Amino acid sequence: MLIAVLLAGAAVAQTLQAPSAGRMSATEVGIEPMMRLSTADYRALSHDNDAYAVAAAQIARRRAQRAPIRDLSAMLGADHARALAARGPAGAPAAPALRMPFARALQALDAVPADRFDALYLRQTLEAHRHAWALHAGYAADGADPALRTRAGADLALEEAHLHRLPMRPKPY
Numbered sequence: 025m026l027i028a029v030l031l032a033g034a035a036v037a038q039t040l041q042a043p044s045a046g047r048m049s050a051t052e053v054g055i056e057p058m059m060r061l062s063t064a065d066y067r068a069l070s071h072d073n074d075a076y077a078v079a080a081a082q083i084a085r086r087r088a089q090r091a092p093i094r095d096l097s098a099m100l101g102a103d104h105a106r107a108l109a110a111r112g113p114a115g116a117p118a119a120p121a122l123r124m125p126f127a128r129a130l131q132a133l134d135a136v137p138a139d140r141f142d143a144l145y146l147r148q149t150l151e152a153h154r155h156a157w158a159l160h161a162g163y164a165a166d167g168a169d170p171a172l173r174t175r176a177g178a179d180l181a182l183e184e185a186h187l188h189r190l191p192m193r194p195k196p197y
Contacts (some may be wrong), residue, residue: 047184048157048184048187050158050161053154053157053158053187054154054192055154055155055157055158056158057157057158057161057162057165058158058159058161058162058163059162059165059166060162060166061159061162061163061167062168063167063168063169063172066159066163066167066172066176067111067172069159070111070156070159070160070176070179071108071111072122072123072126073104073126073152073155073156073159074104074105074107074108074111075104075108075122075126076122076126076129076130076152077100077101077104077149077152077156078101078104078105078108079122079130080097080100080101080129080130080133080145080148080149080152081097081098081100081101081102081104082101083130083133083134083145084096084097084101084133084141084145085097085098085101087133087134087138087141087145088141088142088145089138089139089141089142090142093142093145093146096149096189096190097145097149099189100149100186103182103186107179107182110175111175111179129148129152132144132148133145133148146190146191149190150187150190150191150192153183153186153187153190154187156179156183157180157183157184157187159176160176160177160179160180160183161176161180163176164176164177164180
C-alpha cells in the first residue's frame with residue numbers, strides 16, 4: 025500500500041513538472057530562441073524562412089528519390105505557403121528576394137546528385153525548421169508588436185508540428 029502511494033505521488037510530481045503539451049524546449053530542438061529581435065528583422069527572417077521552405081519543397085517534389093520525402097515536402101510546402109500568405113496583409117509590398125544563405129541552400133538542392141538529394145533535403149529542412157523554431161519562440165516571448173507575437177506563437181506551433189515529423193538526425197539514403 026505504501027509503495028502504491030509513493031508511486032502515485034511520483035507520477036503526480038512528474039506530471040506537474042512536464043512541459044506544456046506541444047511545446048518543445050531549446051534542448052529538444054538544439055537551438056536557443058532568438059531574443060530581442062526588432063519587428064522588421066522578425067518579419068524579414070520569417071518571410072525568408074517560409075519562402076525557402078516553399079521553394080525547397082517545390083524542388084523536392086521534382087527531385088526526391090523516395091515517395092515519403094515527396095509527400096513530406098508537399099505537406100511542408102503547403103503549410104509554409106499558407107503561413108507566408110497569412111503573415112502579409114493584403115496589398116502589402118512584394119517581399120524581397122531570398123537572402124544569400126537561403127538562395128545558396130536552394131542552389132545546392134538543385135545541384136546535388138540525385139542519389140544524395142533526399143539526405144540533403146532532410147538536413148536542410150531540419151536545420152531551417154530549427155532556426156524557424158528559434159525565431160518564432162524568441163519573438164513570441166518578447167516581440168514588440170502584440171499582434172505579431174500572437175502570429176509568432178501560431179508559427180511556433182506549426183514549426184513544432186513539423187519538427188515532430190522530421191527525423192532529428194536524418195539518415196543518409
